[in-house]
Amino acid sequence: MSENKHLLEIKNLSIHYITNDGTVKAVEDMNLEIGTGETLGLVGETGAGKTTTALGIMQLVPNPPGKIIGGEIFFEGENLIGKTPVEIRKIRGNKISMIFQDPMTSLNPVMTVGEQIAEVIKLHQSVNAKEAIERSMAMLEKVGIPGERHKDYPHQFSGGMRQRVVIAIALACNPQLLIADEPTTALDVTIQAQVLDLMKNLKKEFKTSMIMITHDLGVVAEVCDKVAIMYAGNVIEYTDVKRLYTSPKHPYTIGLFGSIPDINDDEDRLKPIKGLMPDPTDLPSGCPFHPRCPKAMSICSERKPLNTEIEPGHFVKCLLFEDGVK
Numbered sequence: 018m019s020e021n022k023h024l025l026e027i028k029n030l031s032i033h034y035i036t037n038d039g040t041v042k043a044v045e046d047m048n049l050e051i052g053t054g055e056t057l058g059l060v061g062e063t064g065a066g067k068t069t070t071a072l073g074i075m076q077l078v079p080n081p082p083g084k085i086i087g088g089e090i091f092f093e094g095e096n097l098i099g100k101t102p103v104e105i106r107k108i109r110g111n112k113i114s115m116i117f118q119d120p121m122t123s124l125n126p127v128m129t130v131g132e133q134i135a136e137v138i139k140l141h142q143s144v145n146a147k148e149a150i151e152r153s154m155a156m157l158e159k160v161g162i163p164g165e166r167h168k169d170y171p172h173q174f175s176g177g178m179r180q181r182v183v184i185a186i187a188l189a190c191n192p193q194l195l196i197a198d199e200p201t202t203a204l205d206v207t208i209q210a211q212v213l214d215l216m217k218n219l220k221k222e223f224k225t226s227m228i229m230i231t232h233d234l235g236v237v238a239e240v241c242d243k244v245a246i247m248y249a250g251n252v253i254e255y256t257d258v259k260r261l262y263t264s265p266k267h268p269y270t271i272g273l274f275g276s277i278p279d280i281n282d283d284e285d286r287l288k289p290i291k292g293l294m295p296d297p298t299d300l301p302s303g304c305p306f307h308p309r310c311p312k313a314m315s316i317c318s319e320r321k322p323l324n325t326e327i328e329p330g331h332f333v334k335c336l337l338f339e340d341g342v343k
């Protein structure tokens with residue numbers, strides 16, 4: 018397929034939750050690409066739409082209330098939207114796997130960790146029970162857990178170790194794409210660093226492409242090649258990591274990084290921005306960021322900004338950067 022130059026290509030994707038309180042436009046007209054071996058960071062405040070994006074790619078948006086309103090998600094050149102449940106099950110957990118936001122609850126407490134890894138392997142590969150256990154022991158070793166611990170249950174591991182088990186499960190089938198939803202937030206700082214190092218090494222070894230969802234700009238600087246910054250369902254800036262740090266353009270991105278972005282800054286948490294996230298069922302008119310934006314112009318409340326490519330590979334959704342607006 019001629020279009021298939023990227024492993025994953027999201028085109029004009031919109032996902033809404035339709036509830037009694039109103040419609041939440043959780044993802045609006047999203048465009049992103051990920052190449053083989055590349056890591057994309059998905060960054061934004063709570064409620065920005067990061068997990069919903071991941072669920073969309075996994076075809077796991079809860080319906081109702083969620084619904085993919087429009088757009089396409091090409092994986093290896095094929096649109097995942099519209100595939101049958103049987104077709105999707107062959108891809109999910111096999112070619113695309115996900116580490117969920119709350120990893121502690123994603124393990125089964127009454128199965129040994131070895132059985133849980135083996136289950137994934139058996140589901141997608143034709144191996145017998147003995148081979149599956151051997152491979153699950155090898156997977157444990159890869160994430161730094163002695164293979165003989167495959168007989169242990171989740172409660173016998175510490176939080177950091179359990180997260181390693183979750184990673185072992187996610188990587189058991191050598192997926193082409195791994196989506197990690199805040200994989201280290203629940204862990205303490207030293208363990209966070211260890212798990213991140215582990216993920217970086219595994220990514221190198223397996224050449225897995227990754228989507229790393231995070232609030233932590235330190236994580237972005239350390240593991241990501243490209244970054245998409247989300248605000249109220251919109252990717253408001255999207256470019257490679259270096260440009261994001263040296264030349265952020267969207268007023269929201271500049272706010273997040275503080276006035277002097279520094280890739281080596283110890284202060285790597287998102288900076289709080291003046292004002293509150295808007296009510297997701299009642300977004301401001303025009304650009305949803307305009308009430309909090311220090312550079313807002315009168316037109317910003319009147320019309321939505323277009324996604325503008327300000328230099329090759331650097332996209333900004335902001336009226337300041339649209340030709341003929343100022």
Ligand SMILES: Nc1ncnc2c1ncn2[C@@H]1O[C@H](COP(=O)(O)OP(=O)(O)OP(=O)(O)O)[C@@H](O)[C@H]1O
Pocket residue numbers: 034036041043061062063064065066067068069070079082083118297
């Ligand atoms: N099942 C649901 N029903 C209704 N609204 C939902 C549902 N799931 C998410 N939302 C809403 O969709 C928006 C995006 O949520 P999402 O979980 O994708 O955000 P997020 O960026 O992952 O946030 P966080 O950083 O807190 O994990 C929010 O306004 C949220 O309240």
Ligand SMILES: [Mg+2]
Pocket residue numbers: 067068069118198
């Ligand atoms: Mg989330």
